[in-house]
Amino acid sequence: MNDTELITLLRSGDRGAYTEIYRRYKGILLIHAYKKLGDFEEAKDIVQETFSFLWKDRDEIPDTKNLAGFLYTVVRNKILNYIEHKKVESKYASSFIQFIADENHLTDFLIREKELVALIDKEINALPEKMKEVFVLSRKGNLSHKEIADKLNISVFTVKNHIKSALKTLRPKFELLIMVSILLNLY
CATH class of the missing domain: 1.10.1740.10 (RNA polymerase sigma factor, region 2, helix turn helix motif)
Structure with missing residues (x-):
């Protein structure tokens, strides 16, 4: 056929x-x-x-x-x-793989950020007690020097000295922590 x-x-x-x-x-x-x-x-x-x-x-x-x-x-x-x-x-x-990669990167970043915050808190907690209290009220409590002085019954001059001394102690340690964090993020 x-x-x-x-x-x-x-x-x-x-x-x-x-x-x-x-x-x-x-x-x-x-x-x-x-x-x-x-x-x-x-x-x-x-x-x-x-x-x-x-x-x-x-x-x-x-x-x-x-x-x-x-x-x-x-x-x-x-x-x-x-x-x-x-x-x-x-x-x-490809889109899914990219999403997973981005999600892993974000998770990794959040973990490192948490670790860095813990290291910074550890360094702040190592300060002498009064210096730590003044520094925390200034940086985390966002209080002015005058407000801290009134709250703790100390002079504004003492508040300034405590913050200046805390920054002098912490700055080199924070710089090192930030450098290490940057290096870890590169890898």
């Missing part, structure tokens, strides 16, 4: 015509799909989808004398859809 007769029988639901078309074109379509995809399993899936489409939509098959050309076109379109789908999958996978 020629292709035109096979299509006519196929449209009427003739399973024998379908089997003949499958037998006649499966091999060459498989080779064609494999050459385009480079993956034998994917090529088999494309050809299987093509023949499923052929049976399911047999009423919609256009009149053609070139069944091979029609089938090649269906396979080509399915390959293009497959490639486009793979591009979308790849884009989402």
